[in-house]
Amino acid sequence: xxxxxxxxxxxxRLAPGRIAIVAGVAIMAVVIFAAVFAPIIxxxxxxxxxxxxxxxxxxxxxxxxxxxFGRDTFSRILYGLQITLWTAFASTALAMVCxxxxxxxxxxxxxxxxxxxxxxxxxxxxxxQMVAGIIIVALLGxxxxxxxxxxxxxxxxxxxxxxxxxxxxxxxxxYIDACRVLGYSDIRIIVRHLLPETLDDIIxxxxxxxxxxxxxxxxxxxxxxxxxxxxxxxxGLVRDGFDxxxxxxxxxxxxxxxxxxxxxxxxxVGDGLxxxxxxxxxx
Amino acid sequence: MxxxxxxxxxxxxxxxxxxLTLAFVLVRIxxxxxxxxxxxxxxxxxxxxxFHEQTGLSKPIWQQxxxxxxxxxxxxxGVSMISNxxxxxxxxxxxPYTLELSLAGVFVGVALGVPLGVVAARSNGxxxxxFVRIFTLGGLSFPAFVSAVLMLLVFSVMLGWxxxxxxxxxxxxxxxxxxxxxxxATNLGFVMMAYVARxxxxxxxxxxxxxxxxxxxxxxxxxxxxxxxxxxRNVLLAVVTFTGLYFSVLIGNxxxxxxxxxxxxxxxxxxxxxxxxxxTLLQGLVVAYAVLVVVVxxxxxxxxxFVDPRxxx
Amino acid sequence: xxxxxxxxxxxxxxxxxxxxxxVREISFSIEEGETLAVVGESGCGKSMLAMxxxxxxxxxxxxxxxxxxxxxxxxxxxxxxxxxxxxGAKIGMVFQEPMTALNPVLxxxxxxxxxxxxxxxxxxxxxxxxxxxxxxKVRIPSAASRYSSYPHEFSxxxxxxxxxxxxxxxHPRLLIADEPTTAxxxxxxxxxxDLLDVLRTEGKMGMLLITHNLGIVAGHADRVAxxxxxxxxxSATVTDLFRNPAHPYSRALLASLPRVDRDLSELASIPGxxxxxxxxxxxxxxxxxxxxxxxxxxxxPPPADVGDANLHMVRCWLYVQGGEHAA
Numbered sequence: 001x002x003x004x005x006x007x008x009x010x011x012x013r014l015a016p017g018r019i020a021i022v023a024g025v026a027i028m029a030v031v032i033f034a035a036v037f038a039p040i041i042x043x044x045x046x047x048x049x050x051x052x053x054x055x056x057x058x059x060x061x062x063x064x065x066x067x068x069f070g071r072d073t074f075s076r077i078l079y080g081l082q083i084t085l086w087t088a089f090a091s092t093a094l095a096m097v098c099x100x101x102x103x104x105x106x107x108x109x110x111x112x113x114x115x116x117x118x119x120x121x122x123x124x125x126x127x128x129q130m131v132a133g134i135i136i137v138a139l140l141g142x143x144x145x146x147x148x149x150x151x152x153x154x155x156x157x158x159x160x161x162x163x164x165x166x167x168x169x170x171x172x173x174x175y176i177d178a179c180r181v182l183g184y185s186d187i188r189i190i191v192r193h194l195l196p197e198t199l200d201d202i203i204x205x206x207x208x209x210x211x212x213x214x215x216x217x218x219x220x221x222x223x224x225x226x227x228x229x230x231x232x233x234x235x236g237l238v239r240d241g242f243d244x245x246x247x248x249x250x251x252x253x254x255x256x257x258x259x260x261x262x263x264x265x266x267x268x269v270g271d272g273l274x275x276x277x278x279x280x281x282x283x
Numbered sequence: 284m285x286x287x288x289x290x291x292x293x294x295x296x297x298x299x300x301x302x303l304t305l306a307f308v309l310v311r312i313x314x315x316x317x318x319x320x321x322x323x324x325x326x327x328x329x330x331x332x333x334f335h336e337q338t339g340l341s342k343p344i345w346q347q348x349x350x351x352x353x354x355x356x357x358x359x360x361g362v363s364m365i366s367n368x369x370x371x372x373x374x375x376x377x378x379p380y381t382l383e384l385s386l387a388g389v390f391v392g393v394a395l396g397v398p399l400g401v402v403a404a405r406s407n408g409x410x411x412x413x414f415v416r417i418f419t420l421g422g423l424s425f426p427a428f429v430s431a432v433l434m435l436l437v438f439s440v441m442l443g444w445x446x447x448x449x450x451x452x453x454x455x456x457x458x459x460x461x462x463x464x465x466x467x468a469t470n471l472g473f474v475m476m477a478y479v480a481r482x483x484x485x486x487x488x489x490x491x492x493x494x495x496x497x498x499x500x501x502x503x504x505x506x507x508x509x510x511x512x513x514x515x516r517n518v519l520l521a522v523v524t525f526t527g528l529y530f531s532v533l534i535g536n537x538x539x540x541x542x543x544x545x546x547x548x549x550x551x552x553x554x555x556x557x558x559x560x561x562x563t564l565l566q567g568l569v570v571a572y573a574v575l576v577v578v579v580x581x582x583x584x585x586x587x588x589f590v591d592p593r594x595x596x
Numbered sequence: 597x598x599x600x601x602x603x604x605x606x607x608x609x610x611x612x613x614x615x616x617x618x619v620r621e622i623s624f625s626i627e628e629g630e631t632l633a634v635v636g637e638s639g640c641g642k643s644m645l646a647m648x649x650x651x652x653x654x655x656x657x658x659x660x661x662x663x664x665x666x667x668x669x670x671x672x673x674x675x676x677x678x679x680x681x682x683x684g685a686k687i688g689m690v691f692q693e694p695m696t697a698l699n700p701v702l703x704x705x706x707x708x709x710x711x712x713x714x715x716x717x718x719x720x721x722x723x724x725x726x727x728x729x730x731x732x733k734v735r736i737p738s739a740a741s742r743y744s745s746y747p748h749e750f751s752x753x754x755x756x757x758x759x760x761x762x763x764x765x766x767h768p769r770l771l772i773a774d775e776p777t778t779a780x781x782x783x784x785x786x787x788x789x790d791l792l793d794v795l796r797t798e799g800k801m802g803m804l805l806i807t808h809n810l811g812i813v814a815g816h817a818d819r820v821a822x823x824x825x826x827x828x829x830x831s832a833t834v835t836d837l838f839r840n841p842a843h844p845y846s847r848a849l850l851a852s853l854p855r856v857d858r859d860l861s862e863l864a865s866i867p868g869x870x871x872x873x874x875x876x877x878x879x880x881x882x883x884x885x886x887x888x889x890x891x892x893x894x895x896x897p898p899p900a901d902v903g904d905a906n907l908h909m910v911r912c913w914l915y916v917q918g919g920e921h922a923a
Contacts, residue, residue, distance in 0.1 A: 128535045
């Protein structure tokens with residue numbers, strides 16, 4: 001009667017996280033596919049204006065109707081996805097690389113440098129992120145590159161904190177001491193030992209921040225601080241639709257749904273990853 | 284208690300000082316001469332010099348900084364470059380609207396999020412838990428402007444329950460003021476609710492495993508009171524901490540909410556200042572935001588002492 | 597009349613489809629005013645036994661057979677909401693860890709008053725008065741002024757007194773004390789145990805004292821039940837057990853105790869360790885560590901009803917069919 005406990009139940013425990021990851025990855029695969037192949041998929045030129053085809057309803061020709069300049073909403077959403085995804089990935093990558101590098105160095109180095117950098121970071125963190133984003137973009141001027149920099153600055157503190165605390169904890173480990181005794185260079189210890197150890201956590205933070213980056217980008221575009229016209233952005237499309245909300249609500253609804261789908265996809269992946277990595281999470 | 288508040292405020296001074304300096308620097312690293320922006324490209328050198336003289340821009344930077352700080356200590360945020368109105372007056376004019384919106388938003392978020400998190404924790408893996416999980420995932424996925432636009436569309440335009448143009452009503456019209464606040468506050472609260480529910484659920488799961496809950500069960504306390512009194516009191520500590528941290532996100536969302544619902548407030552003022560390149564107003568607004576965040580952090584600490592008897596003044 | 601009768605109790609854990617017996621065929625009873633000590637190594641099922649009586653088992657565990665009679669009330673058949681009226685009213689429980697056993701955000705007085713209002717129907721004011729009375733009874737100095745204090749303002753020993761006060765608040769018939777002094781200083785241990793003795797005698801309560809400390813058993817219990825691997829291997833009066841331990845495990849346990857009249861070099865430790873629940877032997881659970889293990893021990897558990905359950909009971913093949921008694 002004394003049954004042997006197989007390790008199989010550990011897999012089962014990850015199940016809810018796994019479902020979320022699979023669903024999220026599936027959504028994101030479709031979204032990324034649509035964005036990358038926008039030029040092929042899009043039935044119309046997203047910039048082509050047509051005074052004859054203004055405010056067209058949903059039809060076989062204009063799948064999601066047209067806007068006040070007769071531009072095809074569906075095509076504009078596909079191109080908007082391109083900008084949104086590119087900005088989100090680029091800014092998150094930028095924040096991840098800078099935040100992780102400076103965080104690890106700061107935590108590993110310790111001392112006064114660490115204290116000052118941390119204090120500056122806390123300051124950045126305490127200021128309302130959206131307001132900071134608005135002001136930075138406004139000061140840097142319009143343009144996708146500036147947008148990416150602004151979003152990266154608001155995302156920086158999360159990565160910095162994460163990497164720094166991981167480095168602080170690892171620094172005290174015996175094997176890191178052993179590496180030092182062996183005369184390994186700091187760079188080698190950081191790249192070969194600290195970085196791989198923190199990678200899992202960094203990737204989870206990155207997935208969750210992708211969603212935040214999409215949120216920030218679309219919000220800035222909604223305010224009018226996104227990629228400059230005539231580029232189509234999801235937030236900008238909502239803004240245009242908002243101006244015609246009483247008469248043509250569809251113009252605001254479709255791009256809103258597009259943003260929601262991207263956000264839900266990213267959140268599902270981030271949530272699932274976090275769950276699968278949380279040792280306390282039990283089903 | 285008073286002594287504690289005093290001490291807390293003292294520790295805030297360095298932070299505040301740093302933010303003020305940042306505000307000062309921020310406005311001065313802007314590319315381009317504000318004189319040219321305001322007076323136009325065709326401005327004569329004399330006019331530019333006169334503008335610099337008037338705004339103090341001709342002085343060395345450290346003197347400007349010193350003047351900026353001295354004015355601040357006297358409670359003077361300077362004068363708008365465009366309208367010549369005192370910045371402080373403009374800020375104080377709209378501050379009540381932003382405060383009212385933020386507080387109502389926090390109220391909605393906590394009032395909805397906490398019960399949702401509690402029922403999810405009680406269900407733990409059951410269908411209620413799954414429903415809350417999916418529901419909050421949806422909540423987390425709404426950028427504030429998207430939910431605002433959709434709410435406005437559904438509740439004001441389609442159903443007609445709330446005024447479409449919900450700009451701030453005077454305090455003498457309390458019902459109008461409430462109706463114009465309801466939808467924007469719900470919007471802020473809806474996004475916050477998702478986070479609060481998750482924080483509550485997680486905290487509840489931990490607390491329900493603790494020894495003192497076992498003690499409560501051993502003395503025959505009914506299950507519902509164990510959850511809603513014994514456990515929830517402890518979970519609220521986490522909720523308070525979270526609310527303090529979340530406030531800066533909430534303020535950001537309030538900017539978007541103010542735009543969609545066309546409410547007066549700090550957010551609208553920021554957008555206006557940016558559009559008109561009114562840098563002194565912008566500088567004043569950055570200071571206002573910083574003070575707001577700092578004050579809220581202090582309030583969170585106070586609140587914490589109120590709910591957690593272990594923290595003593 | 598017995599305050600508590602446990603008859604052939606079995607409590608099992610369901611983990612990943614397997615069923616594991618944490619408590620196996622245990623029978624004993626506790627009389628009014630009597631203290632039964634349950635001793636054994638950690639993991640032997642002592643706490644699982646206490647939680648079975650309280651019906652506060654973790655979700656994976658359940659009572660699968662047997663009866664528990666509290667003042668003739670069959671506990672195992674009471675509904676979950678019915679148990680809310682039994683716990684705290686008819687059974688009080690004192691826990692091992694006083695530092696974490698009290699809710700940090702509720703006042704001590706509030707926590708003591710709660711069962712008084714729930715079970716005795718006292719008003720807020722009456723409950724307050726009664727709670728202060730209880731705090732005095734468990735010898736908390738200046739009780740009235742400490743009614744509104746929070747647990748963190750109390751020392752470990754004082755907190756345990758609070759836990760005791762709320763356990764005895766409604767004059768329970770049975771008091772279960774699960775390692776009540778393990779986490780406390782030696783001097784405080786003594787005070788708490790003496791206090792429990794006084795309260796038990798005054799309130800005519802039966803007490804189930806769970807401990808792994810044989811010194812406490814000798815000083816504070818009337819009878820002892822020795823548990824090993826979920827089995828009750830021996831039960832007897834304290835004097836009987838200390839003089840004439842019968843089960844090989846009891847003997848080993850007593851031999852590991854330092855005594856004034858013996859040389860320290862004779863102090864023995866028991867080789868091996870308690871088998872874990874998942875690889876519990878089918879037969880006698882002590883077999884692997886027993887110096888007297890026989891062929892029979894491997895195949896079948898020894899019968900549970902050897903000897904007189906109320907006098908000296910031992911569960912070992914050595915005592916079945918005239919096995920030698922190697923005292």
